[in-house]
Amino acid sequence: MEERFNFTRISALIVDGDRYSTGIVSQILRGFGLSRHFISTNGADAQKYLAAEKFDLLITECMLPDMNAGTLVRWVRRHSSVRVRYMPVVMLTGYADVSHITAARDSGVNSVVRKPVAPTTLFDHITWSARTERPFIEADGYIGPCRRFRFGEASPGFNRRGTDHGPDETTVQRTDDGVLEETVT
């Protein structure tokens, strides 16, 4: 039997300065049954919404009118509320965003989707985030979902590199509160 996904209880925030893109993504989400979604056209308003409302998913364009999405995602990943900090983030990138993609990805997003967004692509990325149990990494230079896919399958379209999965020289210790501390040498 085909797997079913219930989008009706999810609340999402879409952040994009392109009104056509937000319109299209809204309609796609509506088609999935996700009618509780809100739109912000810039990063500053998005921060206000995220602080005030409860969202389960953030979909943000890479380049916002007032900031790049990396700044927004880093803000999310350092937020005092656990619900905000660990929220799945899908980043949308435009054709000309080549030079910003790496920096945006390194800010701690869960997956990256190229615009224009197709329903199949968005569905696969959202359900992949939901299916995959990925712990969070908190290190000096990075806070976000673990990017080594030893915890599950890689995101749709992700090209696996053997070097991503090589044995690390690490020491792992579990603290009293269940957090693993990994020391990489």
Added chain:
Amino acid sequence: MGKCCKIIPVKNRLGQLLRTPGGIARGEAVAAAGTAVETLRAEYVNAIPGEIGALESIVMASGRRQIPVSQLKAMLDRAGRLLTLSGTFGFDLLDEVVKRFCDLVVGMIEKDIGDAAPVDVHLRAMRLVCPGGPELGENEADHMLSGLERVHTHYGIQRLHPELAEQQPQVE
């Protein structure tokens, strides 16, 4: 010296919500989403000439001579909207011309070129392939794209995504 990082097990709230009883299968969801997007077609396709017009007005404001970097960046932003529309609603030739326009503008910014002429040529090409414009035959489309290619070669502009070139209309 080693670098320490924390690995924190995180409750997958999104996964829990998606797995609640009921819901929709992938095929149904994608079909419903496609239908919902189609309701925007008339309004959004009608907006395409206005978006090209917004790009043209930036060139006009420059007196068709030199375009400052800030305006080139503004054009790139507006071109992104055109790509959203052309890509979503299946205007392949317009999509290709706008992508070449983006290649050009990014290259001009990198090389500090402010010449309005190559920008103008691409905007004329966009008008030519705009929905509601004249239907171009395959040869005419190839001829136009090869003309844009020559402009890029003249200015030493590279494609942003060379891997896409094989998937798109061939030029002479």
